[in-house]
Ligand code: ADP
């Protein structure tokens with residue numbers, strides 16, 4: 001029988017390898033930026049079109065390549081960075097596998113222009129799907145430019161799996177930031193669809209962090225420094241009061257390389273123990289230097305995971321260094337741990353503007369007070385007159401039941417009067433009861449209904465928001481004093497993408513800048529103090545990426561806002577509010593489930609109750 005094993009042709013092998021190295025446009029960005037850094041560039045430009053789907057270009061002023069190398073660099077395992085296996089233990093470069101360019105060239109249209117300083121002419125090469133198309137001399141400045149177009153042109157399945165531009169752009173910005181934060185001594189600029197997203201001049205670590213994340217970052221940073229035999233640590237951690245819900249600004253660099261490490265993250269969290277509110281995430285920008293022979297960077301194709309020789313010692317050193325800094329900069333004693341976090345309103349926009357690290361108390365609001373809280377009331381005061389509340393139908397026949405029940409006679413008068421004292425008059429009108437500030441119970445024809453107030457309100461708000469975004473647009477209240485909010489460049493990208501939907505909801509954006517925006521109008525049902533919590537939640541929810549089409553985008557916005565604004569468990573509701581909530585719930589198209597597909601209410605029939613009593 002003839003043998004069946006064959007060696008794969010190179011272009012096929014490259015395509016397969018590409019799957020490992022290039023998952024999305026951001027992977028290309030990472031590889032090209034790292035190559036530019038390895039080429040000792042001092043100025044690197046990243047140009048992106050359509051979130052990298054049409055173009056990713058990196059221009060550097062580094063060493064460049066000669067004619068032979070310019071062709072060789074597209075071969076697999078072609079690298080100038082290591083020669084012997086031992087070199088792996090003394091790495092000072094980002095790349096070393098010699099795989100990236102071969103992989104990228106296998107699945108895209110690549111144009112390379114490169115010139116070394118001492119040469120008169122450079123070289124211009126075009127290669128498409130591993131095939132060399134042209135190669136000619138060209139007049140070029142010193143350095144290298146790689147343009148990668150039509151990524152995944154020959155792997156449609158991969159191309160179809162790319163997420164929306166917002167999500168892909170987010171990944172790209174993440175990679176850009178990681179490289180830029182690791183190398184403050186290199187100037188970086190980034191353009192997306194013709195406009196400048198980042199312009200980072202050569203600087204030191206602190207100004208680089210501030211340039212990347214916006215001017216307000218500076219005051220949030222606490223320096224960290226520790227020198228030991230096995231590791232040198234320097235960098236910054238965020239003051240605890242600026243901790244956020246999402247894990248956006250957490251960076252470890254080991255020997256100038258961004259890495260992910262759940263274990264080291266844990267060390268940081270341990271240092272913050274007792275300083276953070278539940279679920280809050282501190283920022284950190286920590287640079288570790290270790291001898292190259294004590295780490296193994298080779299365990300992951302994208303090299304973001306590394307293995308340390310002495311992880312336990314590293315953990316202990318890191319934790320104590322961070323703890324020490326937090327203590328030394330007097331961060332810890334400022335916090336008042338006795339305070340009930342439910343009483344805090346940490347998202348006051350005025351304070352956000354000033355970024356002043358204090359805990360805010362909304363004195364008029366106490367979710368445990370028994371008086372009516374005004375805030376909760378405003379959330380329900382809208383009508384849906386066009387819909388006939390089907391809720392009413394549940395009550396059909398209740399009147400007769402009431403008369404029947406009034407005929408129930410108890411064995412002794414004493415019991416009945418003590419149990420039902422003073423409630424006789426109320427019972428005729430009162431149809432809802434709030435239980436444990438969590439459930440609303442009401443009698444219905446067949447028995448009782450028990451409604452989860454938070455989920456019910458989420459459903460009501462969700463449908464309202466969705467209708468406003470898709471069918472008719474909500475009206476706005478103009479603000480006397482426009483509100484200014486500061487965000488990271490990442491977050492601004494996300495907000496731009498969902499701006500139209502937010503405008504349909506009633507938000508009016510005055511202007512959107514690189515790291516801030518001004519809002520001059522709000523939906524009528526939203527108060528000024530709720531705005532930053534809404535944005536915080538929206539950005540957290542969008543962080544992990546939502547589907548690309550506009551329906552799922554609207555859906556996610558409505559879900560996120562409903563979750564932020566729904567009345568919480570533990571909030572007292574007046575009878576009127578209970579009634580409104582119940583009516584509005586049953587006027588919904590899908591009253592049975594919350595926007596997150598959890599049941600909003602349950603019913604118990606009289607038979608169910610009878611059964612309980614027959615035990
Ligand atoms: P690696 O970075 O692992 O060596 P790559 O496939 O990324 O592998 O690059 C192959 C080689 O091409 C590099 O080793 C380097 O010699 C050369 N090269 C790539 N990009 C540049 C650049 N921007 N400037 C100069 N040389 C480059």
Ligand code: MG
Nearest residue numbers: 031035095100
């Ligand atoms: Mg490389």
